[in-house]
Amino acid sequence: MSKKISDKTLRALADAAVEVKKNSYSPYSRFKVGAAVLAEDGQIYTGTNIENASYGLTVCAERNAMFRGVCEGQRKFVALAVCTDPVEGDAFGTPCGACRQVMTEFMDLNAPILLVAVTKKGTRKICKKKLKDLIPFPFLKPGE
Numbered sequence: 001m002s003k004k005i006s007d008k009t010l011r012a013l014a015d016a017a018v019e020v021k022k023n024s025y026s027p028y029s030r031f032k033v034g035a036a037v038l039a040e041d042g043q044i045y046t047g048t049n050i051e052n053a054s055y056g057l058t059v060c061a062e063r064n065a066m067f068r069g070v071c072e073g074q075r076k077f078v079a080l081a082v083c084t085d086p087v088e089g090d091a092f093g094t095p096c097g098a099c100r101q102v103m104t105e106f107m108d109l110n111a112p113i114l115l116v117a118v119t120k121k122g123t124r125k126i127c128k129k130k131l132k133d134l135i136p137f138p139f140l141k142p143g144e
């Protein structure tokens with residue numbers, strides 16, 4: 001069983017995703033995304049989407065956050081938060097399929113995923129899901 005993550009820690013993770021979104025490099029889509037992952041030792045790693053003139057080279061915020069942690073030696077993340085610019089009707093922005101697949105590499109399927117929306121009026125809303133809600137029937141490492 002994984003350890004319960006306190007509400008305070010989850011709030012800090014959501015704050016980190018909101019904060020880092022400001023550094024998004026997205027001159028082509030003009031759609032800013034920020035993400036933060038919590039490693040099992042309590043460290044938080046953040047990332048933004050980084051776009052390129054050759055559009056297909058863009059890397060999403062979620063993968064950049066995870067990969068920063070992995071580059072620092074982390075192999076397990078216990079929660080992830082993602083904050084996007086407002087989407088249609090104040091709905092929540094959600095991770096793309098590629099990021100969901102990469103999450104299954106480094107996260108438990110029961111890990112909490114926080115979708116953080118800051119409305120045009122500046123109000124913060126959080127929708128809490130589990131990774132398995134986002135990616136049912138995932139492709140897992142051979143043998144798992």
Ligand code: THU
Nearest residue numbers: 029031033049060061094095096
């Ligand atoms: N984007 C992310 O950063 N994360 C996702 O999960 C979905 C999409 C970025 C990629 C691109 O820079 C912009 O959002 C528009 O697709």
